[in-house]
Amino acid sequence: MKSDYDICVIGAGPGGYVAAIRAGQLGAKVAIVEKDFPGGTCLNCGCIPTKTFIASAEALKIIRNASEFGVVVEGEARADWKSMLSRKNEVVGKLRLGILSLLKAGKIDFIEGVAKFADRKKIVVAQKNGKEIVVSAEKIIVASGSEPAAPSFIPKDKRILTSTELLDIESIPKSLLALGGGVIGCEFACMFSALGTEVTVIEMLPQILPAVDLELSNYLTKEMAKGGIKVITGTKVEKVSLKNNKVVCQTGDDEFSAEYMLVAVGRKPVVSGLNLEKAGVRVDEKGFVRVDSKCRTNAPGVYAIGDVTGRIQLAHLASAMGTCAAENACGKNCEFRDDLVPNCIFTSPEIGAVGLSEQDCENRKIKYKVGKFPFAALGKALAINETSGFCKVIADAETDQALGVHIIGPHATDLIAEAATAMNLEITAESLGKAIHAHPTLAEAVMEAAHDVHGRCVHAPPRRKK
Numbered sequence: 001m002k003s004d005y006d007i008c009v010i011g012a013g014p015g016g017y018v019a020a021i022r023a024g025q026l027g028a029k030v031a032i033v034e035k036d037f038p039g040g041t042c043l044n045c046g047c048i049p050t051k052t053f054i055a056s057a058e059a060l061k062i063i064r065n066a067s068e069f070g071v072v073v074e075g076e077a078r079a080d081w082k083s084m085l086s087r088k089n090e091v092v093g094k095l096r097l098g099i100l101s102l103l104k105a106g107k108i109d110f111i112e113g114v115a116k117f118a119d120r121k122k123i124v125v126a127q128k129n130g131k132e133i134v135v136s137a138e139k140i141i142v143a144s145g146s147e148p149a150a151p152s153f154i155p156k157d158k159r160i161l162t163s164t165e166l167l168d169i170e171s172i173p174k175s176l177l178a179l180g181g182g183v184i185g186c187e188f189a190c191m192f193s194a195l196g197t198e199v200t201v202i203e204m205l206p207q208i209l210p211a212v213d214l215e216l217s218n219y220l221t222k223e224m225a226k227g228g229i230k231v232i233t234g235t236k237v238e239k240v241s242l243k244n245n246k247v248v249c250q251t252g253d254d255e256f257s258a259e260y261m262l263v264a265v266g267r268k269p270v271v272s273g274l275n276l277e278k279a280g281v282r283v284d285e286k287g288f289v290r291v292d293s294k295c296r297t298n299a300p301g302v303y304a305i306g307d308v309t310g311r312i313q314l315a316h317l318a319s320a321m322g323t324c325a326a327e328n329a330c331g332k333n334c335e336f337r338d339d340l341v342p343n344c345i346f347t348s349p350e351i352g353a354v355g356l357s358e359q360d361c362e363n364r365k366i367k368y369k370v371g372k373f374p375f376a377a378l379g380k381a382l383a384i385n386e387t388s389g390f391c392k393v394i395a396d397a398e399t400d401q402a403l404g405v406h407i408i409g410p411h412a413t414d415l416i417a418e419a420a421t422a423m424n425l426e427i428t429a430e431s432l433g434k435a436i437h438a439h440p441t442l443a444e445a446v447m448e449a450a451h452d453v454h455g456r457c458v459h460a461p462p463r464r465k466k
Helices: 016-025 040-045 047-064 081-105 183-194 214-226 315-329 358-363 379-383 412-424 429-434 444-452
Strands: 005-010 030-034 109-112 114-119 122-126 132-142 146-148 175-179 198-202 230-232 239-243 246-251 254-258 260-263 267-269 302-304 343-345 350-355 368-374 390-396 402-409
Touching (some): 005 016, 005 315, 016 081, 040 047, 047 081, 114 132, 175 183, 175 254, 183 198, 183 260, 214 230, 214 358, 214 402, 302 315, 350 412, 358 368, 368 444, 390 429, 390 444, 402 444
Parallel strands (some): 030 109, 132 302, 175 260, 198 230
Antiparallel strands (some): 246 254, 350 402, 368 390
16 A cells, blocks of 8 residues: 655654755655654754853853943843843744744645654654544654753752753753753853853763863863853762752762752653654664664664764754755665764854864874964954964874864854865865965964964964974
């Protein structure tokens, strides 16, 4: 019997809706099932809401420092949290409508409800009205995403929040404990600190942002400390309790307390209730759906993309995987790669990175060279009064191929796009440096760091000979 659709996508996040639209572009009849709102974690309780709040915090910082630009501002600048919440919801709402419009324009059937497999080509959707409908498709793409994880010893309480709940908190916390110094913990720490919250970050590992180049991690730690954030590393939380309307963390002989706690220790795949076993799809010991470079699961005709696969949990990789899965489901031959996925961290200062870190090179026994350039030596950085940070280029010592670019400083999350493009074309550090960069711009830091790999940077003092 002929299926209802050529392709059905489970989940309308940044991977799912991209997969659906791409499959539609290729002529497939497509349905997409979503249990909540279109846009997934990224749009509704992740990337977009946090960056909207961070933009508000940055605006507040600029106004408070207006005198440094020769601008006089009368009265006290302060954060209006209700207005910030309203603006965040407005931005999210516009983007949700935008996704729905794109799906409609692509003739994609949007089905609201909770999906579960009946077999390899059939899913049952439980709708909000209590009814169930059956949807059949020749190919199915699982894009169910991830959700915050929490250790079992942490009690449930209105003062202990994941990133999802913290985004809708009623007022700015007076104090906040961030359990976990990864991307989520550090971004929220910088944001709330800028809004006046007393913040403490507790990280079990020796450094915050463990996946980031150590030099950048150490630099950010110092910058966070300058901003009043207390960063505790190499410390394991042994007990969490509630006392006098505060959350208390016990770490050996030390005790930390705050009005609220953010639990940011990682994310887990959303697979519960999907009945993956009905389709014969296997998961690993952590529940992630493993896929090959074509986004294929072990079950023929079933693909998986994004966070649920246990790959790098970034929206832009999910979108790339969505395109790959859709094309393969439509008979094309496409592979994705995750070795050059740009990492963007919206701390203060920002971090942008792509490729190998120095530690990666050392672990792989790769001989490498490093070039660096500080933003403090750039005219544009001085003009905008954002001089913290630097750019680092790592190149193969023998071939000169750029192996990694790591930026901490103003607009690092935008600047890293150049490096990602260049490295996908297997550029050498010499060629990256020879590319003429406009002046005065922040992007000159990339050019100067590339020149510095070979000791040719003219805007920095000569290196001391060892």
